[in-house]
Ligand code: SF4
């Protein structure tokens with residue numbers, strides 16, 4: 194797919210920090226997997242960067258306080274999708290400096306792979322490209338599997354988003370430091386940083402920072418969507434397919450987003466757990482678009498206010514990119530670890546076009562990068578035949594939205610797929 198880029202609003206804007214506010218909410222389930230377990234109680238004073246929740250299992254991560262303040266409440270609070278879910282609410286101390294006192298840098302070279310993986314989990318690091326999958330799980334390689342290549346995803350193929358682009362421009366040394374830590378720990382032969390060729394300045398600056406003899410290559414990639422999807426990227430860089438049901442590691446590749454690699458460098462070299470992230474605030478409905486460092490848990494309302502507020506006619510705010518992101522239920526929802534963007538759209542971009550019946554043109558099948566049958570999913574979802582969708586591998590769908598983009602009948606295929614996946618996931622959670 195070749196959706197319009199819409200990146201000119203923010204691609205030249207340097208990253209800046211939002212000022213600290215008053216209220217912060219850290220959902221315990223802001224990553225894929227088991228929710229974290231609170232390690233603090235209501236009324237307790239916390240420091241910025243202090244552990245506030247421990248991993249709830251292996252596929253889970255720690256959480257750290259984004260501010261110095263007091264735990265106001267631990268309980269069910271409204272999440273991004275409007276549902277109530279367990280979270281820790283913290284009130285920032287208006288008189289605190291909010292300076293982090295990071296732990297000392299770690300001697301990462303002396304850590305075993307297991308110790309390294311435990312440390313990544315306790316640092317709360319997840320996939321920063323939007324997936325929020327715990328990074329330590331991705332870095333855990335089963336015995337007998339050999340990782341030959343560390344592939345770093347700097348494609349940023351979603352329209353509007355420029356936070357990865359700015360990170361590569363402004364912190365190339367940190368990216369290369371993190372890459373070297375992960376490559377050495379995985380025992381990979383080389384690091385490849387894949388960057389879409391519409392970011393020539395990022396490609397140039399990264400190449401300039403590579404030391405002679407460092408096993409790192411920067412590979413310019415074609416500009417297309419979803420170039421940043423792991424399996425797509427592996428095909429573009431290595432020309433090999435990852436078979437359905439298998440993972441990148443099965444073809445000897447480990448893929449991580451640029452933000453994740455910088456977060457790893459910040460933890461091992463500077464002692465900073467994951468307490469903030471870069472967010473692109475853009476879209477036709479925002480007054481002053483920006484790339485911002487935002488403490489996790491900050492209400493979207495504070496972020497938007499810092500950007501001059503909403504223009505008249507705002508209809509929808511998306512967390513993430515326009516293709517894979519999701520609309521938020523209220524301006525009070527917090528910025529999460531996986532929040533790469535806050536995009537504000539007006540009526541012009543969001544008015545639903547009239548939907549027509551499926552004409553069986555097959556364009557959605559051609560568009561699906563995972564060779565699924567989106568039109569069948571749409572039919573089954575409408576009939577609420579979710580179990581049949583599972584049997585047809587609906588969980589292989591990465592919700593890239595290509596099918597919806599390609600459909601001449603304007604059928605909201607990806608939205609129907611999400612409804613089905615949400616239903617299946619919640620049923621599984623409520624039945625254990
Ligand atoms: S949203 Fe899912 S079904 Fe549709 S094209 Fe993407 S992967 Fe395929």
Ligand code: SF4
Nearest residue numbers: 551552554555557600
């Ligand atoms: S692209 Fe739309 S109209 Fe064509 S087969 Fe798929 S769902 Fe039907």
